[in-house]
Amino acid sequence: MxxxxxxxxxxxxxxxxxxxxxxxxxxxxxxxxxxxxxxxGNVPSSASAWDTIMLMLRQPLCYATITLFLFQFVNxxxxxxxxxxxxxxxxxxxxxxxxxxxxxxxxxxxxxxQRIAGMVLILAGVWFISMTRHKTTLDAPNx
Amino acid sequence: xxxxxxxxxxxxxSIILESVGQISLKHAAERNSAGRNVARMLLAAAxxxxxVGGIACFILNFISWTLALQRLDVSLxxxxxxxxxxxxxxxxxxxxTEQIAGYRWIGLMCIxxxxxxxxxx
Numbered sequence: 636m637x638x639x640x641x642x643x644x645x646x647x648x649x650x651x652x653x654x655x656x657x658x659x660x661x662x663x664x665x666x667x668x669x670x671x672x673x674x675x676g677n678v679p680s681s682a683s684a685w686d687t688i689m690l691m692l693r694q695p696l697c698y699a700t701i702t703l704f705l706f707q708f709v710n711x712x713x714x715x716x717x718x719x720x721x722x723x724x725x726x727x728x729x730x731x732x733x734x735x736x737x738x739x740x741x742x743x744x745x746x747x748x749q750r751i752a753g754m755v756l757i758l759a760g761v762w763f764i765s766m767t768r769h770k771t772t773l774d775a776p777n778x
Numbered sequence: 779x780x781x782x783x784x785x786x787x788x789x790x791x792s793i794i795l796e797s798v799g800q801i802s803l804k805h806a807a808e809r810n811s812a813g814r815n816v817a818r819m820l821l822a823a824a825x826x827x828x829x830v831g832g833i834a835c836f837i838l839n840f841i842s843w844t845l846a847l848q849r850l851d852v853s854l855x856x857x858x859x860x861x862x863x864x865x866x867x868x869x870x871x872x873x874x875t876e877q878i879a880g881y882r883w884i885g886l887m888c889i890x891x892x893x894x895x896x897x898x899x
Contacts, residue, residue, distance in 0.1 A: 675847050684845055691844065704840075708833075709820065712803060716811035716819055720804045721870040721878050721886075725863050728889045731896050750899035756892030763885030771877035772808075 649717055653769050656714040657726050663707040664730040665737065670700045718769040725764055728757045785849030789858045792842040797865040799835030801873050802828045857897035863890050 674696035678687050691697045714723050732754045738744040806829035810822035823829045846855050867886050870876040878886075 671844075672847070672852070675844055678848065682848070684841075687844060687848060688841060704836075709816075712807050712820060712823065713816050715804050715807035716816075719870065719876045720800055720874060721867045721876045721882060724800060724866045724870075725886050725889045728863070728893055731893065735896070747899045750896050753892045753895030753897075753899060756888045756895060758892075760885040760888030760890075760892060763881045763888060765885075767880075767882045767885075768877075772875060 650769055653714060653718045653723070656710055656717070657723060657729070659710050660707065660714065660723075660727055661730045661733050663703055663710065664727055665733045667700055667703045667707065668730065668734060670696050670703065674700060719771055722764060722767065722769050726761055729761060732757055781849045785846050785855070786858070788842045788846035789850065789855055792839050792846060793859065793862050793865050795835045795839040795842060796862050797869045799832045799839060800866050801869050802832030802835060804870075804874055806832060853897050853899075857894050860890050860893035860897065863893070 674691060674694050678690045739746050806823045806826045811819045867878055871878050
């Protein structure tokens with residue numbers, strides 16, 4: 636395999652790794668949103684800022700959310716080292732599509748036409764972004 | 779200042795913290811990744827001030843978003859948070875010199891509008 640083919644092969648592997656990482660981001664983001672909202676829902680709106688934080692810290696769901704955040708952090712740092720921030724960050728909107736799909740399939744929730752239109756727009760946006768290069772900057776030298 | 783205004787300020791704070799945090803993490807990842815695998819990159823980045831700053835931003839973002847959700851409808855907070863996509867892209871262009879042209883801007887606008895439609899449904 637000559638050097639050009641090697642680079643092309645390496646770039647394809649990196650791009651595949653980027654899309655796998657994005658898929659993992661979506662899955663983790665969906666789980667985080669669900670557990671976070673559940674935890675916040677148990678805190679009264681009249682509580683002060685400090686009381687809110689203290690009440691949240693007493694809930695097991697808060698720690699489950701934090702654990703998911705840590706996994707997300709490792710995955711996200713890996714993605715950031717391989718692709719542009721402006722490439723990968725908008726793609727996290729796919730978690731909206733996954734949460735809606737999850738709600739429809741498992742909870743049989745009704746999905747309005749407006750929501751469907753929103754999801755179609757998001758998928759169109761993901762398609763447009765996928766047509767661009769995943770990395771437009773040069774690798775920085777290590778510090 | 780009523781609850782709703784305070785909630786809106788928390789959302790705005792959250793958007794700013796998200797943008798600054800993402801830029802910081804990107805700096806940390808870029809400065810420590812060349813020729814290193816993921817584990818070595820994370821170990822090297824652990825001592826980087828950009829990583830520490832980014833994590834601090836995300837912890838503050840977590841608190842700010844929690845306080846925002848307490849005062850605003852989820853759908854309103856969610857629609858407003860769509861501005862994060864724009865803020866992060868503009869920040870990437872300015873501070874990371876990423877090339878954002880043509881299809882990427884179109885995709886960004888589609889996602890921004892799609893997010894608002896979903897949030898308001």
